[in-house]
Each structure stands twice: as structure tokens, then as C-alpha cells.
Amino acid sequence: MxxxxxxxxxxxxxxxxxxxxxxxxxxxxxxxxxxxxxxxxxxxxxxxxxxxxxxxxxxxxxxxxxxxxxxxxxxxxxxxxxxxxxxxxxxxxxxxxxxxxxxxxxxxxxxxxxxxxxxxxxxxxxxxxxKSPQAETLDRDLYLHRLLVPQEKPGETIKPGAGIGQPELLWSSYEVVVIVPRVPEADLPDALNRLAAGLKALAEERNMGAVTVISPHVVLLLNTPLRGSQRRDHLYSEIRNIASGIRFVAATGGAVTEARHIYNSYAKAREAAKLSFFSDRDRLLEPEYPPVCPPVPTGLPEERNEEPMRDLILRLYYCLDVGNKDMVAPLLHEAAAVYCRQRQDEDYVKQAFFFLCNGIIHKLAAASRLEGKETEKVSHFLNGIYQHDRLQKLIEDIRRFLLDFVEESETQGKELEFKRMIDFIHKHYAEDLKLSTLAGLLNYSTPYLGQLFRNKTGEYFNTYLDKVRIQKAKELLAQGMKVYEVAEQVGYTSVNYFFSKFKRYEGRSPSDYKNP
Structure with a gap:
């Protein structure tokens, strides 16, 4: 029965x-x-x-x-x-x-x-x-799985030759290499089978070790350590030939000398494979292989903090808004550096960049940069963030996409830059706008930009900004808004300061203007 x-x-x-x-x-x-x-x-x-x-x-x-x-x-x-x-x-x-x-x-x-x-x-x-010759292969796979995956009891390990036993696996050293296909889930079984079949043929031909599958990994158990970068690069090249078009990640867990420690090598190989997103080129990843991240900008806090991200969104938005293309890539690398410093994993970094890009695009859309017909394009781009398998490529694709939201035109001299600056002031007058902010966005020194501004307008920057704010305040007062509400709407945090500025430029107080 x-x-x-x-x-x-x-x-x-x-x-x-x-x-x-x-x-x-x-x-x-x-x-x-x-x-x-x-x-x-x-x-x-x-x-x-x-x-x-x-x-x-x-x-x-x-x-x-x-x-x-x-x-x-x-x-x-x-x-x-x-x-x-x-x-x-x-x-x-x-x-x-x-x-x-x-x-x-x-x-x-x-x-x-x-x-x-x-x-x-x-x-x-x-x-x-x-009862057939294939039974030996089934037994070996089962034994390999028991060596690679810890048993139910934390202290229980499989000794070489125990249970079903495989004397031919009693080697002087072991090293686990995992190969992870980067394919859609529906294609994973076929990719695993193809890679496993090719690696088994290679392992048998070269007497390299044994091969099995523990989804989503093909596991290659080597009987000789991969000493030196030349041997690792050679093995990676052979795996790539076997893959024949299948995108994959390969990582080693390092050598161990006892069969009961094979699962340690397997665990380290799995962890190393997770770092492929941060690597700079195709190679066999190693347990101690550091992720390639941009240098961490000075002045960033040690602890996790969402404030730098909000600041980066604003800075990226401002750069795009004034057409400063050169600053986009450094700011994206700065964001990546923050995530790396926090030791975030691939999924977190992709999700963070998704929300960062989404925030910038929404700001651009609010400024009439995004048309309704482009919604599908934006959705496709945002969802595509999760399909990237290299951080550097993701940053470059984000940079290119964001630049599509700014006007593509050749520099037309200082007249064009000045027009952009004036437009920028009229759009952002209610914010904590400073001449130094504009100077940084336009790659000018603050004194030089101040002089340029005065030459073009006949006004100091702060005077021009005050006049834009007061003009807007007059419109809001005429609509019946209260004085303190108007002060806040046009960018003054102090009502008394707003009173003094209004009286200076209009010759009477906001209250008198509202109730003539």
C-alpha cells in the first residue's frame, strides 16, 4: 500500500x-x-x-x-x-x-x-x-540537495557518505558556483534545464565536479578551488558559451575543505549573486566582491534619512527646469551613493529610483512639461526601472529619459539663460529662492550672476524678487484673501516683514490696499 x-x-x-x-x-x-x-x-x-x-x-x-x-x-x-x-x-x-x-x-x-x-x-x-542506470543520477541529486540545503534541525549536518552516500563525492576540497538565469519567470524552468544540461556535459568531460538544480539556481559543485582571477574568468567564459544567449548571473561561494561545510559556500554564493546589480562588468562574482557604487558625497548623514532624497528630487527638478543637463548625472549618482551607503539591496534601490523619478516627473507635469499623450511612455519607463540588471545602466537610462522632459536646443548665449532665469523666478517666487541657488544651477559664481542680473534688469536680484512677490500679492488681495494668507502665499514667512516690503514698494499697507 x-x-x-x-x-x-x-x-x-x-x-x-x-x-x-x-x-x-x-x-x-x-x-x-x-x-x-x-x-x-x-x-x-x-x-x-x-x-x-x-x-x-x-x-x-x-x-x-x-x-x-x-x-x-x-x-x-x-x-x-x-x-x-x-x-x-x-x-x-x-x-x-x-x-x-x-x-x-x-x-x-x-x-x-x-x-x-x-x-x-x-x-x-x-x-x-x-532500477535503471538513471537511478544513480537521481540519488546523487538528492544527496547534493541535502548537502547544499541545511536540514530541519539547526545543529544537524550531513556527513560524507551518510544516508544514501556518494563515495565519489569525497574530495579534498569543494567550491560552489551558482548560476542564476535573468529571464522571465515563465521561461525559468527551460533556462535552468538548458544551463544544467550544458554544465553537466562540461563537468563530466573535464572531471570538474557535479551539477544539480535548486530553483532559481543551477549549482556547480567543483572538486578543485578556483584559485586566481584567470581560472575564474575562464570558467565564466565557459558558462557564457553554454548559456548561448540566456542572460545570467554567476557567483562563487569560495572553497571549503569538508563536505559538511558545502552549504556555507552555497549560502555565500547566493549572497554574492545578489550583488550583481551593483557590479561594473560581467564576471564571476565573489563573496567579498564589493558593489560598485558612486563615491559618497561629503556631508551626507550616516543614519537613514529621507530628507536627502526630498532635497535631491528638488535639485534634480530645478536643474531640469532651467535646462542644466550637466548636473543631472551627478545628482543621480549622489542618490545611488546614498542607497549604497545605507547598504540597501537591489529591490530597494530600484523602488527608491522609481519613487524619485515619479516625484520629478509629477513636478514637471505640474509645470506643463508632460502632456496627456505621454502618460503611456512615462508608465513604460517607470515600470522598466525594475527590469534593469545593472545600476550604472539604470542611472544612464534615467538620465536620458529625464532630459526628454526639457527643451532640447543648442545654447543661444546668455540671452537664453537670462530668459530661463526670469521664467524660473516667476514660477518659483513663493519658494525660498536665493541668487546662490540660481548660480549653482547655471554654473555661475554668485557675484557674477548678480552683476549680470543687474545689468539686464537694472535691479538687484532681491529687489526684483520682492517686486514679483508684491505684484502677485496685489492680485491675491484684490481677490479678497486675508493679509496673512497672502504673505504666506507669496513667500514671506513673517507678516510684519511683508507689511514693510509692501509699504515700501506701494506707499501704503496691504490693509489699506485691500480696503481703499
């Missing part, structure tokens, strides 16, 4: 399955039942069933988590999933884990019996395979 364990958090359903299905008539017997995945792990360890029937949604540990845990631990049993939800996304996830059946609740007895017959056929087929 084929042993079955039922896992479901509904006692009535567990009892119903045990009593309503004629198990023995189709060659099965229910060995035990459990209320959640964690409880099932203990039972499965004791009973060693060949089939597990599990609910997809349970407290503590659900069905998919249970299957993932058992697969990672090297168990080769058959799985049937039960679900009260006709959810295709769950079904896809279940299929990825090699689930035989996906049945909706309430369970139809006929469908269950048909699925059990299918499972029995698979089990019998597997038993026939174990």
Missing part, C-alpha cells in the same frame, strides 16, 4: 477524506493527518509517506510553504493540492513545485480517485527508474 498523509486545518474535511475515499481499493492507505504544515513536517519525518495531500491555505505554514520546504530538503514524494479558491496564480505556483493534482473544495470523489490513479502510475514509474 502507498502511504498518504492528509494536511488540512478543517477537522471535518480531514475526517471526510479519510472515510469517504475508498483508499485501499486503489492501493493507498492513510498513515496520518495534520492540521497545518508545521505539524505535518513532524509526521512526515516519522511516517515517510509517498504522497501528501495538502490544503493550499492554512495557518502557521500553508500547503505551498510545506511543499517548498520538503522539496528544498530533498524529499521526492508526490503532492496533491486542495483549495477553496479557483486561483490561477496559486495553481501556477503549485505547478512550479511539481504538484501532480490541483483539486477544488469540496472534493469530488471521482476526481480524487482519478488523481490517485495518476499518482500511483507516477510512483510505479519512479520505482522502475530506480
Amino acid at each position: 502507498i502511504k498518504v498523509v492528509i494536511v488540512d486545518d478543517e477537522p471535518k474535511l480531514r475526517q471526510g477524506l479519510q472515510t469517504l475515499i475508498p483508499w485501499e481499493s486503489v492501493g493507498f492507505t492513510v498513515a496520518a493527518a495534520a492540521g497545518n504544515g508545521r505539524e505535518a513536517l513532524k509526521i512526515i519525518k516519522e511516517e515517510a509517506p509517498e504522497v501528501v495531500i495538502a490544503d493550499i491555505r492554512m495557518p502557521v505554514m500553508d500547503g505551498l510553504q510545506l511543499i517548498e520546504h520538503l522539496r528544498a530538503a530533498g524529499h521526492n514524494m508526490q503532492f496533491i493540492i486542495l483549495s477553496g479558491y479557483a486561483d490561477f496564480e496559486y495553481a501556477k505556483q503549485a505547478i512550479k513545485y511539481g504538484v501532480v493534482g490541483y483539486l477544488l473544495k469540496p472534493v469530488n470523489i471521482g476526481e480524487m480517485l482519478a488523481t490517485l490513479k495518476l499518482v500511483r502510475g507516477r510512483i510505479e514509474e519512479e520505482k522502475q527508474k530506480r
